Amino acid sequence: MNAPSADDLSRLRAIAEEGRSAPLLGGRHLIVWGSAMALALLINWAVIERVLPLPGYSLAISWFGIVFLAWTATALLGRDKAEAPGAFSVGNRVERAAWTTAGLFLMVLSLAIFARAMFSGGDPAAWSLFAIMSPIMFGAYAVALQVSAVASDSAASRPFVPVALAFAAATAFLIGESAQYLVAAAGVALVSIPPGLAHIRAEPKAA
Numbered sequence: 235m236n237a238p239s240a241d242d243l244s245r246l247r248a249i250a251e252e253g254r255s256a257p258l259l260g261g262r263h264l265i266v267w268g269s270a271m272a273l274a275l276l277i278n279w280a281v282i283e284r285v286l287p288l289p290g291y292s293l294a295i296s297w298f299g300i301v302f303l304a305w306t307a308t309a310l311l312g313r314d315k316a317e318a319p320g321a322f323s324v325g326n327r328v329e330r331a332a333w334t335t336a337g338l339f340l341m342v343l344s345l346a347i348f349a350r351a352m353f354s355g356g357d358p359a360a361w362s363l364f365a366i367m368s369p370i371m372f373g374a375y376a377v378a379l380q381v382s383a384v385a386s387d388s389a390a391s392r393p394f395v396p397v398a399l400a401f402a403a404a405t406a407f408l409i410g411e412s413a414q415y416l417v418a419a420a421g422v423a424l425v426s427i428p429p430g431l432a433h434i435r436a437e438p439k440a441a
Contacts, residue, residue, distance in 0.1 A: 258386050260329050261433030263308045267337075268426020270304035271371070272419040279415035293364075294348055301341070325386025332381040336374040343370065365409045368418040372402035375425050390432035394425045401425065 277296045280286040347363045354360035376398035383391040401421030408414035 257436040258329050258382060258388055258390075258433045259326055259437060260333060260382070261430040261437070262311050263333065264426045264430030264433065266307045266311070267304055268422050268430065270300045271426070272423040274300045275368070275415045275419035275422065279412055279419070282412045282415065297344070323386075325382070325388070328385035329378075329382040332378040332385075336378045340367070340371055340374060343367070362410075365414065368405035368414060369402045369409075371418075372398045372405060372421060372425070375422070376402065379425070379429065388433075388436075390436065391429050394429050397421075398425045 274297050277286070277300075278293055281288050281293055281296075286292075344364070344367060347360075347367070350363065351357075351360040376395050379391040379398060380395045382388065383395070398421070401417070401424075405414050405418050405421070408417060
């Protein structure tokens with residue numbers, strides 16, 4: 235096998251540098267999803283505490299409705315950013331892959347729990363499995379934030395990785411308590427909105 239030429243190595247080095255210098259463009263997506271998840275978690279708490287006098291199945295409706303709105307919003311945002319400078323850099327491609335995979339994982343898991351609960355004959359324990367979603371969500375957040383930060387050499391996301399892990403531990407500790415939903419809502423807002431705003435501030439400004 236032929237060894238790579240100096241030109242090949244220079245080209246690969248240039249691609250790597252481009253990926254590590256182009257600003258991440260997913261800030262608005264972080265804010266949309268963080269706000270959506272926080273709202274869904276607050277609705278969960280309000281229904282469980284009877285602040286909102288709604289039946290239990292309203293939790294599933296609220297989750298899937300809010301997730302649908304968030305997916306729609308991010309799809310529209312994705313169109314606007316498709317032509318932005320650096321949109322196809324290595325860092326931004328890795329960021330999109332990391333968050334898309336994390337989102338799909340959480341969606342598949344929630345659908346599996348929902349299906350199990352529907353076929354359980356009304357067993358409350360089956361619905362209680364949704365309590366594991368918060369610590370798992372924070373774990374997925376930590377992985378996606380870390381991968382994005384390393385791929386783009388971005389300092390904005392790194393401080394929130396241990397914060398996400400701390401909230402994963404806190405929400406796991408609170409499984410079975412209604413306070414879990416309030417803590418999770420605060421946590422998902424904290425690990426989404428500040429780094430999202432930091433990414434937006436770092437985006438190249440239009441001339």
